[in-house]
Amino acid sequence: MTATNDRDDTLVVSVDQLCQHLSAIAPLRLAESWDNVGLLVGDRNRHAGRVMTCLTLTPAVVDEAVTEKVDLIIAHHPMPFKPLARITSDSITGGMLLQLIQAGVAVYSAHTAFDSAANGINQDWAERLELHEIRPLIDPTADLASAPTATFEVKDGAAGRYGLWDPPSSFGELTRRAADVCSADNVRRIGSPDKAITRVAIACGSGGSFLSAAKRKGCDAMVTGEATFHTCLEAESLGIGLILVGHYQSERFAMDRLAKTLSREFPALVVWASDQESDPIECLNGLRANGDENR
Numbered sequence: 001m002t003a004t005n006d007r008d009d010t011l012v013v014s015v016d017q018l019c020q021h022l023s024a025i026a027p028l029r030l031a032e033s034w035d036n037v038g039l040l041v042g043d044r045n046r047h048a049g050r051v052m053t054c055l056t057l058t059p060a061v062v063d064e065a066v067t068e069k070v071d072l073i074i075a076h077h078p079m080p081f082k083p084l085a086r087i088t089s090d091s092i093t094g095g096m097l098l099q100l101i102q103a104g105v106a107v108y109s110a111h112t113a114f115d116s117a118a119n120g121i122n123q124d125w126a127e128r129l130e131l132h133e134i135r136p137l138i139d140p141t142a143d144l145a146s147a148p149t150a151t152f153e154v155k156d157g158a159a160g161r162y163g164l165w166d167p168p169s170s171f172g173e174l175t176r177r178a179a180d181v182c183s184a185d186n187v188r189r190i191g192s193p194d195k196a197i198t199r200v201a202i203a204c205g206s207g208g209s210f211l212s213a214a215k216r217k218g219c220d221a222m223v224t225g226e227a228t229f230h231t232c233l234e235a236e237s238l239g240i241g242l243i244l245v246g247h248y249q250s251e252r253f254a255m256d257r258l259a260k261t262l263s264r265e266f267p268a269l270v271v272w273a274s275d276q277e278s279d280p281i282e283c284l285n286g287l288r289a290n291g292d293e294n295r
Helices: 015-025 059-067 092-103 112-116 121-128 142-146 171-182 208-216 229-238 247-265
Strands: 038-041 050-054 072-075 106-109 132-138 159-170 188-190 196-206 221-226 241-244 270-273
Touching (some): 015 038, 015 106, 015 247, 038 092, 050 247, 059 072, 059 092, 072 247, 112 159, 121 196, 132 196, 159 171, 171 221, 171 247, 188 229, 208 221, 208 229, 221 247, 229 241, 247 270
Parallel strands (some): 050 072, 196 221, 221 241
Antiparallel strands (some): 038 106, 159 196, 188 241
């Protein structure tokens, strides 16, 4: 476990205080209607001296939380995500929930609210790519949609982001920049590396549903985590360069950042991003026996 500070037991805050703070960072009203966000497991009144962030709850992450006596896990992806008829060890999800409940570990998730927040993941992406005139990819209100570009600021949050890639450069250069932002080693792209890029869309995670919005906003390229094969074909047909950095890579860095932010704002807490979490997808090279690219 790599904690960012030492615990001061005299200043431990409650789970509810942290929930309120997290909802100020990522207002839950910004979440998609299908999402499950907020405090999902646990007692609001319990103290939370040890906090861990992660992208997704897995058996390894849950084991880490129990071993390290974590009070609150802040997971980007909700668990449970869908309503459960029963919580038993007969399923992986049920088993993890039982383990967390028995150990007194609370779980909070902001998910799509954090994606869309004014200082959330998509905004972070746009700023790290050094885009200019950053705006929502999908406007939350007619007022935002009609706001002059020069005076617009993302205040309340909105879905996705887009902005100007200035000075304009090639799709190949944008791909390299996107890989650097999230330290991705297995980036895939749809489109010619020589394509000129002036306007870029951002949609972390599985962002294929944002492709039509990117087209409407006049974007030449979109950066996302993953997309279906048919979405890739659609991007090719629309003439929009599509960069797939990986779902894990497109969001995990934000949970590292969140742990550091909470550590600064709550000095009494021991806060860290999970040491046991990793991308389940492994990039394999050189598997072909004869190396014949024409086969």
